[in-house]
Amino acid sequence: MTGYQQTLKPFLWRAQNITPEREVVARTHEGMKRYTYADYGDRVGQLANALEAAGVETGDRVGTMCWNTDRHFETYFSVPNLGAQLHTINPLLPDGHIQHIVDDADDKLIFVDPSLAEKLASAYDPEAFESVEQFVIMGSEVPDLPLEPITDYESFIGDQSTSYEFPELDEEQPAGMCYTSGTTGMPKGVEYTHKMLHAHTMATMVPQALGIDNSDVVMPVVPMFHVNAWGMPFTAAAAGAKQVFPGPSPDPSDIARLIEEEGVTLAAGVPTVWLGLLEYVGENDVDLSSLDRVVIGGAAAPKALIEQYDELGVEVVHAWGMTEMSPVGTVANLKHDLKDAPKEQQFDVKSKQGLIVPGLEFKVVGDGGDEIDWNGEDFGELLVRGPWVTMEYFNRPAANEEDFDGSWLRTGDIVTVDTDGYIEIVDRADDVIKSGGEWISSQELENAIMAHDDVSEAAVIGVPHERWQERPVAMVVAPEGTDREQLSEELREMLLEEYPKWWVPDGFEFIDEIPKTATGKFSKKDLRELYEGEESELLDEDAPAEAAPEGED
Amino acid sequence: MTGYQQTLKPFLWRAQNITPEREVVARTHEGMKRYTYADYGDRVGQLANALEAAGVETGDRVGTMCWNTDRHFETYFSVPNLGAQLHTINPLLPDGHIQHIVDDADDKLIFVDPSLAEKLASAYDPEAFESVEQFVIMGSEVPDLPLEPITDYESFIGDQSTSYEFPELDEEQPAGMCYTSGTTGMPKGVEYTHKMLHAHTMATMVPQALGIDNSDVVMPVVPMFHVNAWGMPFTAAAAGAKQVFPGPSPDPSDIARLIEEEGVTLAAGVPTVWLGLLEYVGENDVDLSSLDRVVIGGAAAPKALIEQYDELGVEVVHAWGMTEMSPVGTVANLKHDLKDAPKEQQFDVKSKQGLIVPGLEFKVVGDGGDEIDWNGEDFGELLVRGPWVTMEYFNRPAANEEDFDGSWLRTGDIVTVDTDGYIEIVDRADDVIKSGGEWISSQELENAIMAHDDVSEAAVIGVPHERWQERPVAMVVAPEGTDREQLSEELREMLLEEYPKWWVPDGFEFIDEIPKTATGKFSKKDLRELYEGEESELLDEDAPAEAAPEGED
Incomplete structure (x- = not known):
């Protein structure tokens, strides 16, 4: 290692020393907890x-299967x-996947939330969990489960000294790990x-990203087991913002109360959280006056949601990223010349995934391998690279071959880019429907169909077609x-009013x-599997015969 | 090189592609110029x-002795x-220093502003300038001066293609160079x-630093030959902010006009620029309504200046840094709990050098080698480290020995840190007066003396004293x-009202x-040299005999 090493250390140091008085608040199984960055x-x-003392050394992995709490934040x-590596485990994964990732990561210790201990026990398998030397429960009572040896968090840290001289680390030292809950195969x-993480922390503070400052009170409802809660605990600490952790399975009333009280x-x-809160706010007397902005990611933020929060005086900051x-990759901040644009136009822009965060680069490659025009219409696959974009998967040479192109990550997202540089995801590469040499966005069709009052959910998949290669079925x-x-x-x-004839599902x-x-x-993968071999039956024989792109055949 | 390399490339790419419509405006010898980031x-x-084409290769150094203009920004x-290195040359240095740094840096080309060509010619020395193969004048006319071969900028770039595929660079590749205009010896x-520079660009965008955004219109009056105009041209480009370059020797009327028109x-x-503008605004009808904040650095911002700009609706952002x-090292942003504090208290805080920028670390070491208490009173030398802090001087092993302690840079600044973490510079390590085993801040005494209506300038130096080691003289x-x-x-x-007796100059x-x-x-070094050998005559024989720290002797 030469030169100064970019690590997470200065951010902890700054929170402790420059903003020692700022609070960390958590809703936990044991009630509300509250302390300062000094504590x-x-x-x-x-x-x-x-x-x-438990034998954790540089390079060891430490797993956590926990909600957003103060103790999880301590890890x-x-x-x-x-110098060890924080491996956050997603409790929503099937047992088989959890076995796979604990085995793959060789976790030495696992911290587990009381309400997730049964889940972990259900996934427990002596062989896959062979590396695990200690379980630590994030509560005061040790459950009677086949997770051994196990101790509770307070006994674990016991009366250890509060001062620890952290070692000088190489910046290439792995600090964290998260498995993608892939729609195909085992998580990577x-x-x-x-x-x-140092670069991501600095980047997410900038105004062209999330603009997090010391005066902010940040509440990540996105789980801390999922890509470090979008890095927010690190970013908020670096900025000296107050942090509020909503704890185990927060429901809309919990979220509303925390916003009000803190x-x-x-x-x-994710969007469903904010949809839930909106419904709750409609039926209850909630004071959202402190809430300046909600960051929505993980799935596209519907325009109606953006509008409804705007009416409540809350700005939706639509963001897109990947494990x-x-x-964080893009944020739909308004460009300077859109700040005075009509609301309707602003909502359209905010419905897109947004502008690339400074420090990153991207390109969009069309079917033929060339970069597409930035005209808001042409489609292509998004490739990104930058200081906080990985260049490989752990232990997965085949996936590395497939998902990376040199320093570029193939995102698997099919996007357009408008003349202002705003990226909009129109589909996943696996889901886009290739019909008659052209691409049809399954997601656009789904959104259009779900706009009908009588439809609660809709998914559109491509099914093989003799003449057109694929045709959409809803x-x-x-x-x-x-x-x-x-x-x-x-x-x-309805669809014919908005789309060409050949887009309408067969x-x-x-x-x-x-x-x-x-x-x-x-999960369109599961959907496709459901119908595997019987796809032809999905095609309506009465469907219009001329299902071709305009200008063709 | 392994992993993604942090370079300046993504910032140029983003300005060109994401904010191509945003303007770059410059006041030049040839009148106002205006184009977009696309241009x-x-x-x-x-x-x-x-x-x-001129033979510049990876690792070569290219000098510039230029004002803040569009062309300088292009370099x-x-x-x-x-892959070459931009060496900005300060035209205010004496000829001998310019000879030294051109020789030391081995500049291959030098770009020079028309109004600075004579200065460069005056410093020209065939031996020191031996490495220089080409001079390029930032104007349309080639002056008749002994700078050869010389061409004008437009002829130099001629009809070259606008597209250039920049190489993939190692992040450790030197990108820039600046000599410290040291108060002692030859510049380092x-x-x-x-x-x-990548890290500094990201860091200065964050709200806890300067919070530069796409909606900003940024004007660096600080010269681009001095530490890259505090990095602003890079930061503004990364954020997609409009840039305004005030050109050669802008006077207060130029600055006022640019603020109004752009x-x-x-x-x-630096403070003198803002003092000058204030005076001009007092006597002329100037519309400063667009101006949100002025960043003041290079020397301490007087509290009166901060107050006066506040009355005009402009926030002074006091910052401190070093070549x-x-x-940029610290910025005196108000902490969350000071936002509603009385103005007077806010001005006191803003008069300090500020809070360390996220990503950096510091410590303050007192006379005995221990870290001082953060109580706003104890003094010590400030040491800093971080991703944008150098760990060595070029070609100066002796200075490296003296000015660095491992990864820490000794700033040579004597500071206090208050309980909120705000750093305040009280003196330079070379200037602090050591009297009777305690330190006296020469700068504090100077500021106090300059507050008298009949004093236009004042400097306080320590002179040797038999009994007390040193005593202050004003x-x-x-x-x-x-x-x-x-x-x-x-x-x-006046001084006795505010300071202990032993602080009052002899x-x-x-x-x-x-x-x-x-x-x-x-330059207190020059001042001390003026009186070398005759210092004892400066001591007033009538000075109180008991010039000792309280509680001693």
Whole structure:
């Protein structure tokens, strides 16, 4: 190592020393907890001493399967600054996946939330968990489960000294690890070096990203087991912002109460969280006056949601990222000349995934391998690179071959870029429908179909077609008793108003529920598997014969 | 090189592609110039092709002795992205220093502003300039001066292609270079690697630093020959902010006009610039309504100045840095709990050098080698380290030995740190007066003395003293006809109200002018040299005998 090494250490140091009075608040199984960054630093020191006493060494991995709490946050700085690697485990994964990732990562210790201990026990397998020498429960009572040896967190840190001299680390030292809850196959591990997390922390503070400042009160509702809660605990600490951790399975009333009581200015989570809060706010008397902005990511923020929050005086900051990107990649901030634009135009822009964060680069490559025009219409796959974008998966040479092109990460997202540089995801590379030599966005069709009042969920998949290569078929969830034939007809007509004829699905299939992934996204892989070999039956024989791109055939 | 390399390239790419419509405006010898980042990118490409044609290769140094203009800005990204190193030369240095640094840096090309060509010619020395193969004048006419071969900028870039494929660079590749206009000895060269400038660019964008955004219109009045105009041209480009370059020797009317006409939101410069503008605004009808904040650095911002700008609705952002720090180190932003504090308290805080920028670390070491308490009173030398702090001087092993302690840079500044973490510089390590085993801040005494209406300038130096080791003596500049005896007495009484007896200078010497350095700071080194060997005569024999720290002797 030469030169100054970019690690997470200065951010902990700054929170402890420059903003020691700023609070860290958590909703936990044991009630509300509240302390300062000064106390936090002491606890991080105690935990580091405890980890060292437990035999954790540079390069070891430490797993956590925990909600967003103060104790989980303590592991965030303690483990990496020690030179060990924080491996956050997603409890929503199937048992088999958890076995795979604990085995793959060779976790030495695992911290587990009381309410997730049963889940972990259910995934427990002596062989896969062979590396695990100690379980630590994030509560005061040790459950009677086959997780051994196990101790509780307070006993674990016990009366260790609050001061710990963290070692000088190489910036290439892995600090974190998260597995992608992939829509295909076993999860792939992404390692975050200190250098990557340092860069991500600095970048997410800048105004062209999330603009987090000392005056902010930050509440990550996005789970800390998922890409470090979008890096927010690190970013907020670096900025000296107050942090509010919403704890185990927060429901809308918990979120509303925390915003009110703690004066949250910036909260972050997936769209469903904010839809839930909106509903709650509509039915209850909630004071959202402190809330300045909500960061929405993980899935596209519907325009209606952006509008509704605007009416409440809250700005939606739409962001996009990936586990492979630490994760923030784009943020839909308004450009200077849009600040005075009509609201409607602003909402359109904010519905897009946004502008690339300074420090990153991207390119969009079309079907033929050339970069597409930035005209808001041409499609292509998005490739990104930058200081906080990984350049490989852990232990997965085949995936590395497929998903990277030199320093570029293939995101698997199909996007357009408008003349202002705003990126909009129109589909996943695996889901885009290739019909007659052109691409049809399955997601655009889904959004259009779901805009119908009688449709609660819809997914569109491509099914093989002799003449057109693929044709779209829509899977629709509608209330019992719906006249399906009539609804199909209405949807067809609705789509024709907005899209060319050849975009209209060749069939509408009614099902009870769209299968979902561990992170709640539609799993079109599962959907396709459901119909494997029987796809042709999905095609409506009455579908218009001239299902070709305009100007062709 | 392994992993993604942090260079300046993504910032140029982002300005060109994400904010191509944003303007770059310059006041030049040829009148006002105006183009967009799209045009700028084209010109940077042309310049890169021209540099390559001129034989500039990776690792070569390219000098510039230029004001803040569009063309100078073009060298900022073109030279480093090519893999060469941009060496900005301070035209205010004495000829001998310029000879030394051109020789030391081995500049291959030198770009020179028309109004600075004579200065460069005056410093020209065939031996020192042996490495220089080409001079390029930043104007349309080639002057008749012994700088050969010489061409004009437009002929130099000629009809070169606007597109240039910049190479993939190692982040440790030097990108910039600046010599410290040291108060002692020959200037020392500081090299900026791509990694350092990348980190500094990201850091200065964050709200806890300068918070520069796309909506900003940034005007660096601080010269681009001095630590890259505090990195602003890079930072503004990365954020997609509009840039306004005030050109050669801007006077207050130029600055006022540019703010009005271009809608400047953030301007940066040394205190004298803002004092001058204030005076001009008092006498002329100037619309400062666009101006949101002025960054003041290079010397301490007087509290009165901060107050007066506040009355005009402009926030003073007091910052401190060093050539060795790329340069930004601290910024006096108000902490969250001070935002609603009384103005008077806010001004006190803003008069300090500020809070350390996220990503950096510091410590303050007292006389005995231990870290001092953060109580706002104890003094010590400030040491800093971080991603944009150099760890060595170019070609100066002896200075490296003296000025660095491992990864820590000894700043040579004597500071206090208050309980909120705000750093305040009380003196330079070379200037602090050691009297009776305690330290006296020469700068504090100077500020107190200069607060007297009849004093225009004052400098306090320590002179050797048999009993007390050193005693302070004040050099005072006062208008002709002043009753010196009476003024001395008034100053003595004034100081006694605020400081312990042993702080009061043992003598008041009246002189015509305080000698200054190339960057306009008081040169106490020159002052001490003036009186070398005769210091004892400066001590007033009537000075109180008990000039000891309280509680001693």
